[in-house]
Amino acid sequence: MITFHALGYYGLFGLPLGLIACSLAPAGSTARRITARITLAALLLVAATVALSY
Numbered sequence: 001m002i003t004f005h006a007l008g009y010y011g012l013f014g015l016p017l018g019l020i021a022c023s024l025a026p027a028g029s030t031a032r033r034i035t036a037r038i039t040l041a042a043l044l045l046v047a048a049t050v051a052l053s054y
Contacts, residue, residue: 014042
């Protein structure tokens with residue numbers, strides 16, 4: 001069973017990996033846009049987890 005704690009925990013692991021992948025991709029490429037969106041989604045997941053935990 002996935003809990004809010006697990007979602008935030010795995011989202012935090014996704015942030016640095018997404019930032020590294022985004023910095024390695026060439027500017028303006030499709031890969032960079034996709035990794036940027038995935039990184040933003042992981043950040044929003046962490047923020048939602050924190051907001052819902054209170």
